[in-house]
Amino acid sequence: xxxxxxxxxxxxxxxxxxxxxxxxxxxxxxxxxxxxxxxxxxxxxxxxxxxxxxxxxxxxxxxxxxxxxxxxxxxxxxxxxxxxxxxxxxx
Numbered sequence: 668x669x670x671x672x673x674x675x676x677x678x679x680x681x682x683x684x685x686x687x688x689x690x691x692x693x694x695x696x697x698x699x700x701x702x703x704x705x706x707x708x709x710x711x712x713x714x715x716x717x718x719x720x721x722x723x724x725x726x727x728x729x730x731x732x733x734x735x736x737x738x739x740x741x742x743x744x745x746x747x748x749x750x751x752x753x754x755x756x757x758x
Contacts, residue, residue: 675754682747690740697733700726 704726 669757671757672754675750675757679747679750679752679754682750683744684747686740686742686744686747688740689743690737693733693736693740697730697737700730700733704730
């Protein structure tokens with residue numbers, strides 16, 4: 668176990684924690700927004716009304732942005748996992 672291994676492990680753990688904390692908030696907001704849109708869709712179906720479809724709504728655009736932010740955080744965490752495994756592979 669050399670210094671390169673320790674550096675890779677430490678950097679990997681830091682990236683995992685950073686990626687997780689970066690992805691957690693947007694993912695929760697994305698799930699809440701999806702749930703709210705599902706409730707609205709059920710209500711519209713029950714009510715028998717449809718709102719005007721003028722293209723993507725602000726909620727849809729926000730959901731796309733939140734999903735993108737969560738994906739970026741997830742990719743940072745995956746890079747951290749890769750770095751941890753590289754730390755085990757390096758001799």
